[in-house]
Amino acid sequence: MMLGAVGVNATPAELVSQTYLPGRRGSLQLELIAAARRHQRIPYVLAPGTSDLFAELDAGHPVLVLQDLGVGPLHVWHYAVVIGYEAQPQQVVLRSGVTERLVMPFADFAPTWRKSGEWAAVILAADVLPATATADKYVESIVPVEALGHIDVARIAYATALSRWPDNLLALFGLANTEHQLGQLAAAENTYERLLRLAPDNPVVLNNLAEVTLARGCPSRAGGYAERAVALVPSGSELEAAVADTRSKAVAARNAGRDAVGCDR
Numbered sequence: 001m002m003l004g005a006v007g008v009n010a011t012p013a014e015l016v017s018q019t020y021l022p023g024r025r026g027s028l029q030l031e032l033i034a035a036a037r038r039h040q041r042i043p044y045v046l047a048p049g050t051s052d053l054f055a056e057l058d059a060g061h062p063v064l065v066l067q068d069l070g071v072g073p074l075h076v077w078h079y080a081v082v083i084g085y086e087a088q089p090q091q092v093v094l095r096s097g098v099t100e101r102l103v104m105p106f107a108d109f110a111p112t113w114r115k116s117g118e119w120a121a122v123i124l125a126a127d128v129l130p131a132t133a134t135a136d137k138y139v140e141s142i143v144p145v146e147a148l149g150h151i152d153v154a155r156i157a158y159a160t161a162l163s164r165w166p167d168n169l170l171a172l173f174g175l176a177n178t179e180h181q182l183g184q185l186a187a188a189e190n191t192y193e194r195l196l197r198l199a200p201d202n203p204v205v206l207n208n209l210a211e212v213t214l215a216r217g218c219p220s221r222a223g224g225y226a227e228r229a230v231a232l233v234p235s236g237s238e239l240e241a242a243v244a245d246t247r248s249k250a251v252a253a254r255n256a257g258r259d260a261v262g263c264d265r
Contacts, residue, residue, distance in 0.1 A: 001081045001095050002123040005062050008039045029066065029119060032079070036123045037145050040153045044130045044141050048118035052132040057085055059131035061122045062095075068115035077116070126156035135165040142174060151181050167198055173205070180212055188212045203233040207243045210250060217260035219253035226250050 003010045015035055029045075036043040046052040046063070056063050063082045070076035080102075084093040090106040113120075122130050126145075130138065139161050146154035155178035161171040172195040179188035192209040199205055206229035214222035226247035233243045 002062060002064050003036065003039055003041065006041055006123060006125050006128075008041065010039060029121075032064070033121065034144075037148055037150075040126075040145070040150045041123050042126055042141055042145060042153075042157050043121055043123045044133060044138060046120040046122065046130075046132060048120075053082065053120055054085060055131045056122050057082065061124065061128075061131065064121045064123065065094075065113055066116035066119040067109075067112040069112055075115075078112075082120075126153045127160050129160055129164055133164075135161065135168045136170060139168060139170040139174060146174065146178060151178050154178050155182065169195065169199060172198070176208065176212075180208070185212055185216045189216060201232055203229040203239060203243060206232065207239065207246050210246045214246070214250050214253065216263075217258065218263035219250045220259050221263055223247065223250035223254050 003015075033043045033045070046056065053063055053065075065080055065082055067078045067080060068075050069078050078096070080094045080096040082092050082094050085091065085106075086093070086103075092104055092106055092109050094102045094104060094109075096102045124130060139158070142154050142157040142161070145157065155175060158171050158175035158178060161168060162175060165171060172191060176188050176191035176195060179185075179191060189209065189212045192205060192212060195205050196202075196209060206225045210222040210225035210229060213219075213225060226243065229243045230247055233239050
């Protein structure tokens with residue numbers, strides 16, 4: 001249901017191998033989150049409570065919730081999708097199992113949801129932000145998607161994050177890194193330069209900017225960034241060798257006169 005709402009054509013049968021744990025006779029939240037990432041969507045777990053739940057619904061985002069429909073010590077865990085709510089009388093509208101529209105008084109829904117710790121999540125396309133997202137938590141939710149190799153999806157998501165938080169260092173670094181991986185060197189250089197203005201003494205940023213600038217055919221400018229990185233990198237760190245290698249390549253290319261036209265900006 002959640003994937004279909006964001007344009008992914010996936011059947012329950014196709015998702016069984018990705019989400020179903022026979023020993024548990026069901027699925028854990030981690031499996032559902034991982035499956036969403038494999039389908040190139042960004043899952044975001046909400047903070048507990050009705051505030052975030054209703055805010056996402058107001059934004060038009062269906063919300064996946066975990067309920068316990070059991071009685072007393074008997075647990076009957078059940079996922080449902082909240083698709084709406086009504087204030088008077090207070091009730092929620094769910095897609096639950098094979099029931100397309102289940103209207104449940106909130107007084108009945110709340111205890112079943114509370115027993116899961118009020119777990120809830122939205123699953124969205126990379127160009128749509130959760131209404132309740134916080135900067136670092138949202139950016140952290142993109143990283144596993146990038147790690148799965150969905151580089152362009154991650155790039156879009158980082159750019160989307162920056163539309164709300166333009167100076168977020170993690171989002172800028174993620175955007176620059178994905179642009180670099182995709183061969184978008186001019187864009188990566190611009191993003192690293194934005195990042196450098198916010199973190200001028202970061203040797204990782206300087207080294208990466210040097211690598212991108214070198215790849216663009218500007219070894220003299222790359223060498224300047226690399227020299228700054230060498231001066232700042234902690235002695236004995238894992239980065240030290242990488243920075244030294246970048247500087248060596250820049251120096252060799254500069255000495256060979258390989259600066260392209262326009263590199264003296």
